[in-house]
Amino acid sequence: MVVLTKRELEQIALPAVQLAAPPLALVPEVDLSAVEASDAARSAAARAVAKACEDHGFFKVTGHGVPAPLLARLDAAAAAFFALPQRDKDKAAAGAGGGSPPFGYASKRIGDNGDLGWVEYLLLGVTAAGAAAAPVALSEGAESSCFRDVLDEHIAAVRRMTCTVLELMAQGLGLDDEGVFSRLVLDRDSDSLLRVNHYPARPEAAGEPAEVRRRLTGFGEHTDPQIISVLRSNDAAGLEMSLRDGTWVSVPSDTRSFFVNVGDALQVLTNGRFRSVRHRVVVSSARPRVSVIFFGGPPPRQRLAPLPGLVDREGGRRRYRDFTWREYKTSAYRTKLADNRLCYFETTATS
Structure with missing residues (x-):
């Protein structure tokens, strides 16, 4: 269980204007089970994915093919891990993902720049084979092996589904090369991650009137640095998204979807x-x-730049300069969660 001091609780409490939960989001939905039915069905799904990415930047997928029994085992294994004594969880802070920050187990502090949250988490690198990059250092015994096995199985299934989604994105953009995004995630040096977040129940929430209950920051406002993130959670709410006009909305929990x-x-x-x-x-x-999130990232040395075909459609205007993924990560690690990290790579020049 995460234990914060009173001062830390005050630091992560949302402002008073955010006491009321925002309205529920109308989340765009794409059914992946229809993708293989026909070319027409795939084209329709690709258009739906592209529209959701343009209008909202997020959507949910059903018919994803990740087995329900696997998801149930993952939920149980994650709950068992976070229920361990603190000393056992702390063992995972040294060893997972190679033993160097930011990999392994951590709580309360998100990054190195002062961000706090009512959260504890396990962060793992993902190998080229689609598995956790290092053994999860929990405790000796069958429970540890079970957690490692279910994480590996989950990563493999979700990465396959992620690549299908990335190919639909490329098709929806009208790109000739539908593998232009998925190849980056499948690359042997892909910098992909798996994060398992646990947000404990808000302290003293039980029996407290809803109208006076403070909303704590579990994970502060941010964008994800990678190419794509694919999330699934248990049936507890809490995820909120910012629409294009700046309005915040609550995302209804849905254990069957990603x-x-x-x-x-x-x-x-x-x-x-x-x-x-x-x-x-x-x-x-x-x-x-x-919540369990797969982050599909490019290789560290991969140069990132607007795709030429998309630049041509805007009369040659490039909104971003070329840079490597490693360069971007180095810059991002110096910022706070809520900062606009892409502003350092923008350009108003045309080519």
């Missing part, structure tokens, strides 16, 4: 046609929330 976010790298590759979505997690209930 939620897809456009990341900063994809915004650059599409020359701003797809825009990364600002989102956050708030905690206001007596029920814990667990």
Whole structure:
């Protein structure tokens, strides 16, 4: 269980204007089960994906093919991990993902720039084979092996589904090369991650009147740096998205679906046609929330730049300069969560 001091709680409480939960979002939905039915069905799905990315920067997928029993086992394994004594969870802070920050287990502090959240999490690198990059250092015994196995199985299934979505994005953009995005995630040096977040029940929330219950910041407002993020959670609410006009909306929980976010790298590759979505997690209930997110990233040395075909459609205007993924990550790690990290790579020049 995460334990914060009173001062830390005050630092992560949302402003008073945010006491009321925002309205529910109307989340665009794409059924992947129809993709293989016919060319027409695939084209329709590709158009729906592209429109969702342009209008909102996020959508949810159903018919994804990730087995329900696997998801149930993952939920149980994650809950078991976060229920371990703190000393056992702390063992995972040294060893997962190679033993160097930011990989492994952590709580309360998100990054190195002062961001705090009512959250504890496990962050793992993903290998070229689509598995956790290093053994999860929990405790000895069958429970540890079970968690590692279910994480590997989940990563493999979700990465396959992610690549299908990326190919639909390319098709929806009218690109000749439908593998232009998915190849980056499948590359042997792909910088992909898996994050397992646990947001404990808000302290003293049980029995407290809803009208006076403070909403705590679980994970502060931000965009995801990678190409794409694919999230699934248990049935506890808390995820909120910012619409294009700046309005915040609550995303209804849906344990059967995956939620897809456009990341900063994809915004650059599409020359701003797809825009990364600002989102956050708030905690206001007596029920814990667990979410598992796959982040599909490019190789560190990969040069990121708007795709020429998309630049041509805007009369040659390039909204971003060329840079490597490593260069972008280095810059992003110096910022706070809510900062606009892409502004340092924008250009108003035309070519």
